[in-house]
Structure formats: C-alpha cells, structure tokens
Amino acid sequence: MVFGHLLVLMRIRGASMDPTYRDGGFTFCWRQRYAFSPPARGDVVAIALSGPSVLYLKRVVGVENDTIEFRHGTLFVNGSEWKEPYVKHPYDWTWPERTIREGHIYVVGDNRAMSTDAHTFGETPVSRVAGAPLW
Numbered sequence: 001m002v003f004g005h006l007l008v009l010m011r012i013r014g015a016s017m018d019p020t021y022r023d024g025g026f027t028f029c030w031r032q033r034y035a036f037s038p039p040a041r042g043d044v045v046a047i048a049l050s051g052p053s054v055l056y057l058k059r060v061v062g063v064e065n066d067t068i069e070f071r072h073g074t075l076f077v078n079g080s081e082w083k084e085p086y087v088k089h090p091y092d093w094t095w096p097e098r099t100i101r102e103g104h105i106y107v108v109g110d111n112r113a114m115s116t117d118a119h120t121f122g123e124t125p126v127s128r129v130a131g132a133p134l135w
Contacts, residue, residue: 006031016109017057019088033132039105048130055130058107062100069097089113
C-alpha cells in the first residue's frame with residue numbers, strides 16, 4: 001500500500017538537476033508532501049508531465065504572482081536577486097521578465113550550465129506536482 005501510492009521509486013535520468021541529483025541515482029517521491037500546502041520557492045518537486053509514470057525533478061523558482069527574470073546568469077524574483085546555493089555551475093541565461101499565473105509555478109533544473117535546449121522547464125500548473133523527493 002505504501003509503495004506506489006504514497007512513495008514512488010524514482011530513477012534519476014539526465015543531468016539537469018546536477019549536482020543535487022546525479023544521473024543514475026535513485027530517490028523516492030513522497031506523494032503527500034503537498035497535500036495541505038502548495039510548493040514554495042526553492043523546493044524540489046516531482047512534476048508529472050507525461051502521465052503518472054514519468055516524473056521530472058525540478059526546482060521551484062517562482063510561485064503564482066511572482067515576477068521572475070534571468071539576467072546574465074542571475075535569477076531575480078520580484079525585482080530582487082534570489083540566492084541559489086544549490087546552483088554550482090556558472091551559467092549565462094538571460095530571459096525576459098515574466099509573471100507566474102495563478103495556480104502555477106515556474107520550475108527549472110539546478111544544472112544551469114547545460115544549454116536551455118537540453119532542459120525541460122517552465123511554467124506548469126500546481127496540479128501537475130506529484131510530490132517531492134524524500135532526500
């Protein structure tokens with residue numbers, strides 16, 4: 001009952017969350033993590049983009065009504081620089097300012113040294129959040 005319903009084994013594939021989660025590693029997704037409160041900025045969440053059996057681990061960098069922007073490798077949230085100690089590799093992303101819609105979050109991987117073409121990221125409905133990794 002616990003496995004498959006409350007805990008889902010996840011195998012990490014890809015380097016978009018490196019170094020927080022390494023390619024080939026494992027974790028469990030705790031499905032009840034957001035049963036009573038929405039994800040917060042800075043949380044790592046499991047996103048169901050391709051049905052319930054394919055989950056993506058991503059970092060929440062913006063929540064509803066936040067304004068986010070990347071300037072030459074620095075994240076700005078609501079006009080202020082957002083410190084990201086989990087990002088270990090320098091990057092140079094520059095994206096225009098955007099406001100996150102109600103009921104949505106904005107997610108990206110921690111490995112920003114990868115090209116944006118290699119990432120699955122963006123604004124997604126909170127309803128797609130399947131839970132959070134246990135570690």
